[in-house]
Amino acid sequence: MANIQLRNVVKAFGAAKVIKGVDLEIRRGEFMVFVGPSGCGKSTLLRLIAGLETITSGDLLFDGERMNSVLPSKRGIAMVFQSYALYPHMTVYENMAFGMKLAGASKEELDARVRRAARMLQIDHLLERLPRQLSGGQRQRVAIGRAITRDPRVFLFDEPLSNLDAALRVATRLEIAKLHHEMRDVTMIYVTHDQVEAMTLADRICVLRDGRVEQVGTPAELYDHPANLFVAGFIGSPR
Numbered sequence: 001m002a003n004i005q006l007r008n009v010v011k012a013f014g015a016a017k018v019i020k021g022v023d024l025e026i027r028r029g030e031f032m033v034f035v036g037p038s039g040c041g042k043s044t045l046l047r048l049i050a051g052l053e054t055i056t057s058g059d060l061l062f063d064g065e066r067m068n069s070v071l072p073s074k075r076g077i078a079m080v081f082q083s084y085a086l087y088p089h090m091t092v093y094e095n096m097a098f099g100m101k102l103a104g105a106s107k108e109e110l111d112a113r114v115r116r117a118a119r120m121l122q123i124d125h126l127l128e129r130l131p132r133q134l135s136g137g138q139r140q141r142v143a144i145g146r147a148i149t150r151d152p153r154v155f156l157f158d159e160p161l162s163n164l165d166a167a168l169r170v171a172t173r174l175e176i177a178k179l180h181h182e183m184r185d186v187t188m189i190y191v192t193h194d195q196v197e198a199m200t201l202a203d204r205i206c207v208l209r210d211g212r213v214e215q216v217g218t219p220a221e222l223y224d225h226p227a228n229l230f231v232a233g234f235i236g237s238p239r
């Protein structure tokens with residue numbers, strides 16, 4: 001059974017339809033990458049899955065269960081954005097732990113989770129610092145660490161590397177690939193417009209265009225057998 005299933009999902013903002021009937025199945029533990037031009041609906045699709053936007057029509061299922069109107073906090077999802085919104089007056093530790101007490105975790109469990117996430121990302125020596133005492137790359141690691149601390153079953157990334165310089169982008173990309181290997185049961189959906197990121201991280205890539213799915217497949221499938229010129233252009237195969 002698919003972990004996440006979208007059935008004819010439509011999203012309109014007023015009269016403007018931006019997601020135009022998307023069908024997609026994502027397996028548990030899969031690393032799915034969404035690519036497509038700016039404005040094609042990648043972020044909107046992530047926000048629908050996260051519950052930050054409501055679906056206009058169609059269905060969203062998690063493990064076969066309808067999730068259309070389930071609150072974001074009950075979906076077991078953590079999201080990392082392009083701009084790492086850390087609380088400036090809180091330490092790294094507090095940023096990573098914030099909100100978790102409300103979610104019912106004990107102080108001990110919370111502490112263990114924060115330290116485990118910090119170890120995974122090699123930021124354990126930064127826990128007492130404030131965000132302004134960190135580099136951009138370190139801040140993005142804290143944002144990823146905060147998401148890991150929530151122990152999500154689904155991890156959503158919306159262009160998480162696009163504010164980093166080239167060297168940090170590579171380092172953080174490798175870090176995310178490592179996370180995927182360490183968090184085997186966690187489904188990851190990752191938005192990018194960077195071909196290298198898509199090709200190196202993805203188990204499968206979903207190419208979007210103007211609110212619709214053009215093609216879904218492994219990087220090799222899309223590269224060797226693009227459905228059309230649009231996909232070929234995006235994935236970079238020479239035809």
Ligand code: ADP
Pocket residue numbers: 013016018036037038039040041042043044045
């Ligand atoms: P992408 O992430 O692929 O660049 P988005 O999902 O952000 O694209 O946006 C898809 C389309 O939906 C764009 O045309 C955008 O202007 C529109 N859109 C996104 N959010 C809203 C909103 N809250 N209200 C109105 N239009 C929106």
Ligand code: MG
Pocket residue numbers: 042043044158
């Ligand atoms: Mg976007």
